[in-house]
Amino acid sequence: MTADEKKFIQLVQENKKIIYKICNSYCANKDDRDDLAQEIIFNLWKSFHTFNPGFKYSTWMYRVALNVAISFYRQEKKFKYHDPVSEGLIVFEENPGEENEEENNLRLLKQFINELKEIDKAIILLYLDDNTHKEIADITGFTETNVATKINRIKEKLRLNFFNQ
């Protein structure tokens, strides 16, 4: 394994939560999530050599992953770059147990995010992951003002969803 390959795997390891959360928000079933995760990793690897050191790795990762997820979502998994790999790429081993109120709210939040439109989903994921408005504007290419407006509207929508629950 080359030094580049090792460095790439280490980076993905450090930021695997980003990929997992994006896959979970954009795909409803496990097979689609696995396909999307592979496609994201493939595109990250492809653009790894052209990575601009002026950016943070996480910003680059969000850009590539969200771009793939949105394109993937729009194409309804019609395209695949490679043969499917049998084993899951990112696996989450959850400890089974009783669901308390916090966990119930978290489950609802994820469900409401999944129901959002592609762009709204991307913006709220970036917001919840603690990116600033400027960083979100940088990743999406939208103006900061529009990002702020969108966040408020999405939050209001989520609030209504929780209220109506």
Add this chain to the structure above:
Amino acid sequence: MELDNLKTMWLLNDNKLEKGLKLNEQTIALIQAQKVVSKLVPLYRQRVVEIIFHSIAILLLTAFLAINFFQFSYAVSAFALLAFYVATFINALKQIKLIKSMDYNNDLATLQSSLIALQTHILYYAKLSVLFIPSFLAYPVIVSKVIKDFNIKAFADFDIIRQSNGNWWTVQAVTFIILIPLGAWFYKEISYKNLHKGWVKKFIQKSSGTRVTKALEFLKELQTLKHGTV
């Protein structure tokens, strides 16, 4: 449920993921080792075929224009069709440039807009065909002249301009004058910016399908977020 709790709730998710998320490094190594072909390659090949086809048409029409340059009606007919093929040739070249510049490193608005431009390519042909409707009257003129020039006996009297005593040319000229400005207006109107107009949306749906319409609606949303006010 307070909205301020959203981030706290999300943090709970992060903590759970921190503990339970496992990455399959072997699978990543497999992906790295694969010799993959981009999904844009078939699209690239299609555009190359288009360029070859349009180049042949341009070459043949240029030859026809050169031979008949001083016969006004034939020259204008050839020129009208030449303009159509040059426009489609340039568009195919632009698409190839777009495919080559595709980079998932770009921001969402830029990359998704480029992908939509590729996805909605078919609409360009639909718009251009409407713009060039009057020019298509030139096809029979040119074909009949070529057949005549090749001295095929069965078609010896096939020259439309001569057979119609110049009336065909008059019809063509009048059609040009009336339809070209109309076509230009139509070409400009058929845009994602006018999707709110019922007839524009209907034309796009009928000529290019629902998929293209949805892509253009998405483009409208992206462009508003990038340049406008939401």
